Amino acid sequence: MRRPNTVIEDARVLTADFLPKRMAHRNSQITEIKRNLEPVLENSSSRNMLLYGPPGTGKTTMAGYVVDELKKHSSNVVSGSVNCWRYPSRFKVYYNLLQDFGVNLIHRTGTPTDELVDRFRAKVGEQPSIVILDEVDQIEDERILYDFARESSIALIMIANKGTALYDFDDRIRSSLEGTQDVRFPAYTKEQLVDILEDRVKWGLRDNAVDDSTLHRISSRADGDARIAINALRIAAERAETEDLEEITPDIMDKALPEAEKENKSKSIEQLNPHQKALYDIIEEEGEVKPGKLYQEYKEKVEDPKVKRTVRKYLSKMDHYRLIVSEGEGRWRTYKLQN
DNA sequence: ATTCCACCGGAATAGCGGGATA
DNA sequence: TATCCCGCTATTCCGGTGGAAT
Numbered sequence: 021m022r023r024p025n026t027v028i029e030d031a032r033v034l035t036a037d038f039l040p041k042r043m044a045h046r047n048s049q050i051t052e053i054k055r056n057l058e059p060v061l062e063n064s065s066s067r068n069m070l071l072y073g074p075p076g077t078g079k080t081t082m083a084g085y086v087v088d089e090l091k092k093h094s095s096n097v098v099s100g101s102v103n104c105w106r107y108p109s110r111f112k113v114y115y116n117l118l119q120d121f122g123v124n125l126i127h128r129t130g131t132p133t134d135e136l137v138d139r140f141r142a143k144v145g146e147q148p149s150i151v152i153l154d155e156v157d158q159i160e161d162e163r164i165l166y167d168f169a170r171e172s173s174i175a176l177i178m179i180a181n182k183g184t185a186l187y188d189f190d191d192r193i194r195s196s197l198e199g200t201q202d203v204r205f206p207a208y209t210k211e212q213l214v215d216i217l218e219d220r221v222k223w224g225l226r227d228n229a230v231d232d233s234t235l236h237r238i239s240s241r242a243d244g245d246a247r248i249a250i251n252a253l254r255i256a257a258e259r260a261e262t263e264d265l266e267e268i269t270p271d272i273m274d275k276a277l278p279e280a281e282k283e284n285k286s287k288s289i290e291q292l293n294p295h296q297k298a299l300y301d302i303i304e305e306e307g308e309v310k311p312g313k314l315y316q317e318y319k320e321k322v323e324d325p326k327v328k329r330t331v332r333k334y335l336s337k338m339d340h341y342r343l344i345v346s347e348g349e350g351r352w353r354t355y356k357l358q359n
Numbered sequence: 360a361t362t363c364c365a366c367c368g369g370a371a372t373a374g375c376g377g378g379a380t381a
Numbered sequence: 382t383a384t385c386c387c388g389c390t391a392t393t394c395c396g397g398t399g400g401a402a403t
Contacts, residue, residue: 130378351365
């Protein structure tokens with residue numbers, strides 16, 4: 021026998037990747053993206069786009085949102101999205117896109133990438149297609165971008181943290197991406213975050229479950245990051261629920277924010293392999309450590325240590341995960357934990 | 360001024376696991 | 382069964398960097 025919920029109405033709404041019915045404070049971005057996307061419906065080529073801005077500013081959510089809207093008006097549009105950070109190789113990018121496109125694939129390790137590319141081309145030739153590349157600067161094989169940019173039936177939406185994300189690519193790629201429309205996603209202001217939270221509260225929580233001033237509290241400390249703010253709200257709601265309260269107190273909310281940040285982090289830590297974990301632990305212990313010392317310690321700590329170059333790769337990966345920060349160049353570089 | 364040093368990171372290569380083929 | 386092919390990861394190789402040592 022289950023007690024009725026005291027604060028939570030709909031838990032799904034309280035997750036950061038829930039696709040909301042409206043996107044607050046992103047009107048200019050919506051119109052801009054829609055305008056660029058519309059030509060696909062008439063089978064003429066659309067403008068490529070780069071959505072950029074800091075984490076938690078709605079870039080990925082927006083891409084999903086706009087594609088959803090578009091599909092309501094035209095049922096023959098297909099779309100796919102890949103996180104190029106998690107799936108950086110040519111094979112994986114095509115594989116994931118084909119799956120999203122509904123092409124049936126049996127994953128065999130022996131499948132050559134070119135076969136996937138052929139099937140992709142065939143599929144894309146049939147109908148208007150939207151391709152979303154999240155974390156596009158992490159892509160490993162630039163040919164992917166070159167191919168997509170040349171394929172006129174594809175509307176390409178790229179997502180990155182910085183507006184300079186495309187600068188690092190080779191000249192040929194850059195010129196094929198010329199005319200890419202930049203769409204900026206600035207960090208939310210405190211007031212905007214409050215609005216966003218209010219939306220979630222309205223659908224996700226019971227009436228009067230949380231005070232406006234409590235929302236202000238969390239918003240002013242979330243640093244413009246809606247993902248953090250929403251997760252903090254969720255954690256606070258769950259806590260209130262387990263404590264059988266009918267309202268989220270300021271005290272609970274205060275504790276929820278660091279937990280939301282921690283949750284973010286531990287999710288990344290779980291992805292690390294034992295070697296990377298060992299490196300992380302050493303850096304945590306030392307507080308701040310130089311490369312030589314770090315490798316020395318690592319070699320002693322772990323059996324069957326990886327070679328230096330591999331460790332460097334691990335470290336840059338962890339840097340990108342925002343688990344550690346590296347400062348300085350060459351042998352003057354130091355590694356320490358984020359925060 | 361020149362050489363040395365400790366490290367970075369790109370590129371090529373080797374080895375592995377696993378399915379396909381003969 | 383033996384061999385080939387494929388993608389992926391780790392390793393090897395190496396040119397580059399910039400302060401320190403000579």
